[in-house]
């Protein structure tokens with residue numbers, strides 16, 4: 001019954017997209033900040049309220065075409081940042097076995113096994129050579 005209602009309700013609606021998810025995280029941050037006593041917390045409460053309305057409006061919007069274009073634009077604008085974040089996560093998970101160097105010439109990231117002492121690193125992209133401590 002509830003399931004059917006929800007399915008019908010979200011039929012033809014935008015749903016929880018990437019922007020809604022990002023807004024949700026921002027909302028959680030402001031929710032924590034709103035615990036601060038005084039005018040600052042008060043302002044944060046309003047931000048939480050505004051974001052709640054915005055997320056609902058987005059999720060329930062029937063103008064899917066427009067919303068998905070906004071979502072695509074959002075993904076495009078944040079692509080560089082999201083790639084950086086993903087790279088950071090991968091590097092963090094491999095930090096015990098590898099050390100990462102940035103090529104001074106082309107700025108590409110190079111992975112070198114740890115514990116080899118001082119080594120000569122040759123960039124795989126541009127062929128530049130530099131030394132580093134692993």
Ligand SMILES: [Zn+2]
Pocket residue numbers: 103104105106107108123124125126127128
């Ligand atoms: Zn290079």
